[in-house]
Amino acid sequence: MENTLLNQVFRDSEGKIVLAQMPNLPLIFWIVASLLKIIFTTGKINTGLDLLAFGALFTWAWEELFQGVNYFRRTLGFLVLVGLMALKIQ
Structure with a gap:
């Protein structure tokens, strides 16, 4: 598989395209x-x-930011983290 920008952005370590996943515990909360x-x-x-x-949403966003699959x-x-902060500031 080529190491293109598109592959780096949307593929995980196994080479699968990942846009959405099953909700994890913070997202369910x-x-x-x-x-x-x-x-x-x-x-x-x-x-x-x-x-x-x-x-819960802050935790989910933080986990995605530092442990996201792609x-x-x-x-x-x-983006969710920035959006949450923007909503709390106003």
Whole structure:
């Protein structure tokens, strides 16, 4: 297999093209917490769920940034991390 930019960006160490994967634990926590925030729209429960969702997505993005299987996944982690910070700053 040629070592082209396209191969480096989208292929993992086994040569498979990886764009999406099964959700890992932080991503599952983020999904569940985000869905529960729809039910609990106010109060301390909503605040706790918001914190849990943020922490879980931050953890997922951090893991992708430093342990992603290819450059696409690492870039995705970086973009989510920057997006999370931008949302918290405003």
